[in-house]
Amino acid sequence: MPSRTLRTAALAAASLAALAAPAAASAGTPVADYAAQAYNILPAGAFGGLPTTANSTNQVPLYDSLTPLRKNVTANDLKTKYLSERFGVGSDGPVTGTDDTGRPGLTIERDRYGVPHITGKTRFDVDFGMGWVAAKDRGLLLRLGLGPAYAATLDIPGVDAFGLVTSGRSFVPSAAAKASVAKQGTDLVRHYGARGRAVLADFSAWKDGVNAYYQREVAPADRPPTATLTDAIAAYAFIGSIFGNGGGSEVRNADFLAKLQRRYGARGGMRIFRDLRQVNDPEAPTSIPNRFPYDLQPTGRTPGSPVIDPGSTSNAAAASAATHRQASNALLVGPKASATGNGLAVMGPQLGYFYPEIVMQVEVHGGGYDARGIAPPTMPYVLIGRGKDYAWSLTSAGNDNTDQFLERLCVPGGGRPTRDTRSYRYKGRCRAMKHFDAGTLDGKPVSFYETVHGPVGGTVTVRGRPYAVATSRATRGREPVSALFFKDMSENVPTGPRSFFRVANELETTFNIHYVDHKNIAYFSSGLLPRRARGVDPSLPTLGTGRYDWRGFIGQNAHPHAANPRSGRIVNWNNKPAPGWAASDSEWSYGPVHRVELFTGFPRRSRLEDVAGVMNRAASADLRAEINWPVIRRVLRRTAAPSALAAKAADQVDAWVRSGADRLDRDLDGKVDAPGAAVLDGAYDGLATAVLKPVLGGLTTELQNIQGISNDANPGGSSYGGGWYGYVDKDLRTELGARVRGRWSRRYCGDGHLRACSRSLWAALNTAATKLAAAQGPDPAAWRSDATKERIRFAPGLITATTMRWTNRPTFQQAIEFNGHR
Numbered sequence: 001m002p003s004r005t006l007r008t009a010a011l012a013a014a015s016l017a018a019l020a021a022p023a024a025a026s027a028g029t030p031v032a033d034y035a036a037q038a039y040n041i042l043p044a045g046a047f048g049g050l051p052t053t054a055n056s057t058n059q060v061p062l063y064d065s066l067t068p069l070r071k072n073v074t075a076n077d078l079k080t081k082y083l084s085e086r087f088g089v090g091s092d093g094p095v096t097g098t099d100d101t102g103r104p105g106l107t108i109e110r111d112r113y114g115v116p117h118i119t120g121k122t123r124f125d126v127d128f129g130m131g132w133v134a135a136k137d138r139g140l141l142l143r144l145g146l147g148p149a150y151a152a153t154l155d156i157p158g159v160d161a162f163g164l165v166t167s168g169r170s171f172v173p174s175a176a177a178k179a180s181v182a183k184q185g186t187d188l189v190r191h192y193g194a195r196g197r198a199v200l201a202d203f204s205a206w207k208d209g210v211n212a213y214y215q216r217e218v219a220p221a222d223r224p225p226t227a228t229l230t231d232a233i234a235a236y237a238f239i240g241s242i243f244g245n246g247g248g249s250e251v252r253n254a255d256f257l258a259k260l261q262r263r264y265g266a267r268g269g270m271r272i273f274r275d276l277r278q279v280n281d282p283e284a285p286t287s288i289p290n291r292f293p294y295d296l297q298p299t300g301r302t303p304g305s306p307v308i309d310p311g312s313t314s315n316a317a318a319a320s321a322a323t324h325r326q327a328s329n330a331l332l333v334g335p336k337a338s339a340t341g342n343g344l345a346v347m348g349p350q351l352g353y354f355y356p357e358i359v360m361q362v363e364v365h366g367g368g369y370d371a372r373g374i375a376p377p378t379m380p381y382v383l384i385g386r387g388k389d390y391a392w393s394l395t396s397a398g399n400d401n402t403d404q405f406l407e408r409l410c411v412p413g414g415g416r417p418t419r420d421t422r423s424y425r426y427k428g429r430c431r432a433m434k435h436f437d438a439g440t441l442d443g444k445p446v447s448f449y450e451t452v453h454g455p456v457g458g459t460v461t462v463r464g465r466p467y468a469v470a471t472s473r474a475t476r477g478r479e480p481v482s483a484l485f486f487k488d489m490s491e492n493v494p495t496g497p498r499s500f501f502r503v504a505n506e507l508e509t510t511f512n513i514h515y516v517d518h519k520n521i522a523y524f525s526s527g528l529l530p531r532r533a534r535g536v537d538p539s540l541p542t543l544g545t546g547r548y549d550w551r552g553f554i555g556q557n558a559h560p561h562a563a564n565p566r567s568g569r570i571v572n573w574n575n576k577p578a579p580g581w582a583a584s585d586s587e588w589s590y591g592p593v594h595r596v597e598l599f600t601g602f603p604r605r606s607r608l609e610d611v612a613g614v615m616n617r618a619a620s621a622d623l624r625a626e627i628n629w630p631v632i633r634r635v636l637r638r639t640a641a642p643s644a645l646a647a648k649a650a651d652q653v654d655a656w657v658r659s660g661a662d663r664l665d666r667d668l669d670g671k672v673d674a675p676g677a678a679v680l681d682g683a684y685d686g687l688a689t690a691v692l693k694p695v696l697g698g699l700t701t702e703l704q705n706i707q708g709i710s711n712d713a714n715p716g717g718s719s720y721g722g723g724w725y726g727y728v729d730k731d732l733r734t735e736l737g738a739r740v741r742g743r744w745s746r747r748y749c750g751d752g753h754l755r756a757c758s759r760s761l762w763a764a765l766n767t768a769a770t771k772l773a774a775a776q777g778p779d780p781a782a783w784r785s786d787a788t789k790e791r792i793r794f795a796p797g798l799i800t801a802t803t804m805r806w807t808n809r810p811t812f813q814q815a816i817e818f819n820g821h822r
Contacts, residue, residue, distance in 0.1 A: 031087045031365055034389035034518065036342060036819035037608055039082030040361065042374060042812045044794055044802060046114035048138050048356020055114030056355070057802050059083070064804040068664055071601060071617040075609045078815055085372055085386060085814060087363065089117040101132050101209075102216060108133065115361045123367025124205040127380040131209025133362065134377035136217070141356045142210070142235075142377050143224050147171040147439075149234040149378070152242065153181055153479055155471060156438050157448050157457035162242045164441075166354070166796050171446075173234075174439040180477070181234045188480045199483045203232040206380040235378035237479035239358075243349070244475075244482075244509025244527075246398035249586040249706075250305075250541040251313055251460060251469055253277070256702050257540065258310035263699070266307075271745035272695065276703060277539055278726060279582045282742040283592035286579055287512065287572040288523055288562035293580035294554065295400060295538045304533060304548035305540040306406065306462045313469075314419075314458035328395035328810055329573040330514040331599060331611050332521040337568030339605040342817050345516040346611045347393035348810030349384060350719075355794040355802075359383060359812060364490065371490040374812050381486035384812065388492050390500075390517040391816045395572050399510035399527040400584035401474040405453040405544035406460065406467040419459045419466045424451055427546035433468070453544055460541075470544060474528040474553070475508050482508045485526075495822065497522040497563035505556040512572050518818040522563040523570050525577040529554050539585045571599045574721060588707040591726020592742075595623050595719075595808075608817050617662075619809040622677065623720040624684050624710070625661035629653055631732045632687060635749075636765070638758040645773060646766040648780045649683075652676040663806065665787035672790075678783040679765075682772055685709045686764030688724040691731050694751040694760070719808050732757070 043063040047055040066073065066081045084091035092111040099108035105121035106129050116133045120126035134142060145165045150173035152161035164171055173181075188196035207227045214223045253273075261269030278284070279297045330347035338344050351358055363372040364382065373385010384393050407424035409417035412432075417423075422433045433449040433456060440446060449456045453470040460467050475482070485507040494500040500515045501524050507513065510527035530550040532538055542548050560578035562570070573596040576583065583590040598618035603610050633654065641647035656676025663672050672678070688709050693700045709724045731748045734740050735757050750757030769780065776783050790806035 031370055032388050032822070033087040034818050034820035034822070035086055035386065035816060036340070037078065037815070037817045038085035038386060038391075039078050039815045040085040040348075040373065040385075040813065041082045042357060042359070042361050043353065043804065044355050044357060044799060046116075046137060046361055048360070049136075049140050050798065052799065053114070057799060058113060060802055060804055066616055067620060067805045067807045068666055069613075069616060070620060070660070070662060070664075071613040073609045073613040073616055075607070078609055078612060082813075082815060083113055083115070083361075085816065087365075087370070087372060087388075089363075099132065099136065101129065101212065103128055103212075113361075115363070117363040118365070120366035123202065123369060126364050126366045126369050127202045127205035128209035128212070130362065130364065130375065130380040131206040131211075132213045133209075133360065134206075135210045135213035137360050138356050138377035139213075141165070141358065144168055145238060145378070146224075146227065146231050146235055147173060149231075149238045150177045150181060150439065151441075153184075153234055153237045153476070154436070154438055155455050155473055155476055156446060157455050157471070159441065159446065161238070168796070170440075170442055172440045174437045176437050177439050178230050181237075181479075182230045184477060184480055185229065185233050187478070192481070192484065195484060199480060199487060200229065202380045202487070203236065203480075203483075204229050207232040232378070233480050236376075236483060238378055239376050239383065240475065240479065240482055240509035243351075243394075243396045244511055245402055245473060246510050246527075246584040247400040247586050248402035248404060248471055248473070250404040250539065251308070251458075252706060253585055254305075254308045254460075254540045255310060255313050256699070256706060258308055259699055259702060261307065262310050263697075273539075275744040275746075276727065277583070277588060278591040279539065280580065281591050281726070282579075283730070283740075284576045284590045284726075285594045285596050286576045286581075287570055287596075288560060288565060288578050289567075290560075290562055290578060291580040292558065292560040292578040294529070294558065295532060295582040296580070297539075297582065298537050302535055302537040302540070304536040304543050306543060308406075308467075308541070309461045309464065312461040314460070328393075329596075329615065330393050330395055330512070330571065331615055332514055332516055332523075332570040333602070333606045333611055334521040334564050334568045334570075335519055336564075337602070337604070337606060339603075339607045339610075340817065340819070342518055342819050343516040343521050344606060344608050344611050344817050345391055345393070345514065345521070346608070346615050346813065346815045347391075347514050348813035349394055349396075350809070351811045353792050353794050353804075353811060354796070355799045357811065361812075368491045370492055373814070379483065379486065381483065381490045383486060384814075386814065386816060387489065387494075389818055389821045390492075390494060390515060391814055391818075392489055392500075392516075393514045393814060394511040395514070395574050397510040397512045397525050397527065397577065398574070398584055398587050399525060399529055399577075400538060400582070401510050401527050401529055403472050403530070403532075403538075403550075404541045405451070405470045405472060406462065406541045407451050407453070407456070407470055407544040409459075409466050409468055417466055421466065422449060424468055425545060426452055451544065469541065472550075474530055474550075478508060478528070482506065492822075496520060500524070501556065501561050504561075505559065512574070512577060514570065514572065516816065516818070518821045520563055521570055523561060523572070523577075525560040525581075527559075529559075538582065569602065571596055573599070587722075589722040589726060591730060593623070593627050593725040593729045595721065597627060598623060608815055612815050615809060617660075619807045620662045620664050621808075622661045622663055622680065623725060625653065625657050625676065625680055628684075628725055628728050629657055629661075629680065631729055631736070632761060634736055635732050635754070635758050636761055639755055639762060642759075642762050642766045643769075645769045645778070645780070646762060649679045649765060649769040649772070652780045652783070653679050656680075663785075663787075663790070665805065670786065670788040671784035672787045673784075675781050675783045678772060678776075678785045679768065679780065681785045683765045683768035686767060687761055688728050690760040690764045691728050691749040691757075692724070694756075695746065695748045
């Protein structure tokens, strides 16, 4: 019985670890801290419950006040616009209170921002404290999230587990769902032995802390059900399942390819498809210079990826791409590029702006832990933060760990299958799909079918024959394995880049992991990443007969990684990790333009405030204006403006670019200061469409459904995390005869005629200018974009009065420098 084995393993681990865990210093006793400077920030605030308190939103003014400074960030700004991230409650003291947990070996002190500082005599005291704090500071989120966490581990077709939490919908897992998660715990012990048992023991103590808080502080009528170890494992999986996946869009891609081939023929359609996919564009900015080839675009026949019939996808099949969010960044400066000779880092994840925020600030000491940073309210370890003499952070990598397989449907004993057939052919046999009862969603039963490859999310046809679409995520069923990484980082296991790489490889979800210490900066792109069979195109679905199954997984040294590059810097904004590293099938924006190029202006010898300034300038910059507009303008100059109004509109964009292309509302009148922003906001989609539509025609909309033109992240502001920026740049430079590496198969704008291209761009700009004149008057200098619409609001709407200026920077961010080492 999996649940009995899980309980036994946890109890055994608890007994062993209690004997072996070293004692920690008591609360108030100094812990070795090698940071010269250490700061962090997490809006809205440390407390995430209802009713709100002073600590619910008190980090919003700090976060918001940095934005208008752009690059002009001073050392004093770091002290006044961030919280301290040095060890000890006194760093942001005085102590404003303590939590009475009733556990003798545990102390939880609160600083003036309400951040908990947890000290335990044993590691289980600390684990218990993390659970207590999770229930107290993020109890609302825990109550909403424990059920949907099971949905996240199961990959239920058509169910967005994170969306269930943010919308407050109820998912109750079935006995089968709980058993599947419990089995992951027994598998962890079987494969990782004592280390696996230690993780389960930590999670067991964590859930004891959750339950203790509810028992001690919450009236019986209001208490949620008692949390179990299985609940703890499911809850832990949430972060990785949302932010740590890539791929899973093969059917959607295949449908677009099929429609291209129907219009342009097999060869012509494939060439256009590969132009736009940007699988391995040689001009794509990368975080490290060394080449790491992985899943390169195939050059020969691909019988393992058959062409589907255009328009034959069911909605579920087309929409079953992996859920992942990408808006985090990291800027690291090594000792040789640092004014102080120390490693510097400004880095953090963009987790979205929520109340309660989905992570919480914590500090932990005891039983081997010495760390500070953020943790989700679902595990006993620090997710991102710092140890005694190093810091780390994550950005979503989106590496290709998820594939869609085409299962050839069959009827046992013979006969013609239909889309509703529930048997499929695998390794020469007709096998029945397994039916899985997942639970209930808002009281209604939820179930799905699965094959050896994973859950079935829909069907397609190939030459008229039906195939089921099954989605295979490499980490499905292995969720707790990645906890080993967070455990080791919280325990200060890395001592330098080499040991950091070894620990980073334990993280099976796909992240770019950044590391800084006194003398080093380093980078590792993680994930349990498949080796694919020959004859498969990774951009397209794989035939599921068994012949083209995965051939294991790549090893540590095959992952993009580097330490102390010659440039002295490592920057990442969810961009391509390294040359030769192919974009996953769900990533269409690894082209010649990426927002990471906005990180400019580093001094030859940087200080920590300089690095923060580079980050902050980019956070309010408009990528379209800074990188796309100059080449658009060069093409516009090839023909005359169609109207004086269009010419004046273009002049406004020119002036905006010269002034820095920022989207600030400095006087807080609710309008973006620069008139040029209004022009480009109104014109950009039309300009980008004018580039591709002469060739794509009606398929322009199909492409937009795959990759949005401007990737609006909020109702107003854009994070520029994905869009047509590279398409516009590469094609227009080609039209102009500029040097282009990775030249496309054809020219698109104006169907390859430069003057026709220029006229089409002018027409798009003129249309936008005419609309703006009708709405805001005839003088382009008076046009403005709505900055109020772009303001950041905290979902799902529990603190509607609290907003911030739009800024494109991490939700949680560290600014840190070390000047010593163990």
